[in-house]
Amino acid sequence: MSLHAFDEIIPRRNSRSAKWDSAPENDVLPMWVADMDFRTAPSVVAALERRVRHGVFGYAKVPEDYFQAVTDWFSRRHGFPFKEEWLLPVIGVVPxxxxxxxxxxxxGDRVLVQGPVYNCFFSSIRNQGCEIVSNDLVHRDGGYEIDFRDLEEKAADPRTTLLLLCNPHNPVGRVWTREELTRIGKICLRHGVFVLSDEIHCDLAMPGHRHVPFASIDDAFLACSVTCSSPSKTFNLAGLQTANILAADEAVRRKIDKALNVHEVGEIGPFGIDALIAAYTGGEAWLDDLRRYLHANYRHLRDVVERDMPRLRITPLQATYLVWMDCSALGLPSAEIARRLYDQERVWVTEGTVYGAAGEGFLRINIACPRSTLDDGLERLKQGLG
Ligand SMILES: Cc1ncc(COP(=O)(O)O)c(C=O)c1O
Known part of the structure; x- marks a missing residue:
């Protein structure tokens, strides 16, 4: 497939899209929620067409080739072989x-996060009656680092039982290195803190960066962690509600399985099953093209911002299609900047404070769209902020 395929504008307004149909006005350009304006991989479309033609949509049984597709994918793409029986299908990473x-x-337990971080982490922690403790990332030289001393202190608190790791990180776009993950893992092991590694963005590392699954580093890390993954960001399948939990420890897996039943979130549907198998077995070439296109969009955005909006700074994007832009030089709260952009320029981006107080001064911009749509967005940003 040529990269030009990603240039196609696919109208999404009036398609019951959360991204495109949530604004009441139809001149608003949505660059907020994390889904893409691209058609998914041809292998997925073909599999879903076959399913639709079948015309019977009863309860689904997750077949053996589903589990095989997941394990083969992680083994091939991420050098991380694991056993099929460690997997628990689930309707989404947030559930x-x-x-x-x-x-x-x-x-009452304390759960560690590394703010600014994906906002649903906060609600998931609160909804289970736990307390959020943030080991805020350090913003240095335009990029982000982990404050390991602070992490050690917070992990040492006996009330802290879990770290919710975002690997790669949304919204700051970091791919954590093996060294960083090893330090995190050692700290957590030392203090008996279990690790929940959300790796939903693992397939979207930019050229020059390689995702390292936390659990792949060491058997001890595998035993004291669970990993969440999904083809949803990678192949733009969020609406099909299919994800997986990898839990190697049998006792932990049993407890999680029980909680999935209590929450009633462990039954995935026929469309999600077919889509995952088709994506992981037939979508690899499409994904590599997509990553090249996203990288070109990122470089283009960075060049335009440097040239036309010199007060703004783009955080280096190592993974995801979500750009984290430093607007602190404008001296305004990010909620106000986002509101102004929405009201005056009709572009919808996300204010940084959605991701916690550490996101103040930043905006998050979704660049998973055709180049001409991105240019439209950049023009609106320039009018509003340049
Ligand atoms: C880090 C992270 N986890 C989870 C999700 C959402 O997962 P799901 O739609 O499978 O619930 C997102 C979506 O943006 C995300 O960025």
Missing amino acids: AVSAIIRALTVP
Whole structure:
């Protein structure tokens, strides 16, 4: 497939899209929620067409080739072989995170996050009656680092039982290195803190960066962690509600399985099953093209911002299609900047404070769209902020 295929504008307004149909006005350009304006891989479309033609949509049984497709994918793409029986299918990563917190903590426990971080982490922790403790990332030289001393201190608190790791990180776009993950893992092991690694963005590392699955580093890390993954960001399948939990330890897996049943989130549907198998077995070439296109979009955005909006700074994007832009030089709260952009320029981006107080001064911009749509967005940003 040529990269030009990603240039196609696929109208999404009036398609019951959360991204495109949530604004009441139809001149608003949505660059907020994390889904893409691209058609998914041809192998997925073909599999779903076959399913539709079958015309019978009863309860589904997750087949053996589903589990095989997941394990082969992680082995091939991420050098991480694991056993099929360690997997628990689930209808989404957020429901998985909530169920895992329920299974592995008791109300009142402290759960560590690394802010600014994906906002649903906060609600999942709170909804299970736990307390959020943030080991805020350090913003240095335009990029982000982990404050390991602070992490050690917070992990040492006996009330801290779980770390919710975002690997790669949304919204700051970091791919954590093996060294960083090893330090995190050692700290957590030392203090008996279990790790929940959300790796939903693992397939979207930019050229020059390689995702390292936390659990792949060491057998001890594998035993004291669970990993969540999904083809949803990678192949733009979020609406099909299919994800997986990898839990190697049998007792932990049993507890999580029980919580999935209590939350009623462990039954995935026929469309999600077919889509996952088709994506992981037939979507690899499409994905590599997509990653090249996203990288070109990122470089283009960075060049335009440097040239036309010199007060803004783009955080280096190592993974995801979500750009984290430093607007602190404007001296305004990010909620106000986002509101102004929405009201005056009709572009919808996400204010950084959605991801916690550490996101103040930043905006998150979704660049998974055709180049001409991105250019439209950049023009609106320039009018509003340049
Ligand atoms: C880190 C992270 N986890 C989970 C999700 C959502 O997962 P799901 O739609 O499977 O619940 C997102 C979506 O943006 C995300 O960025």
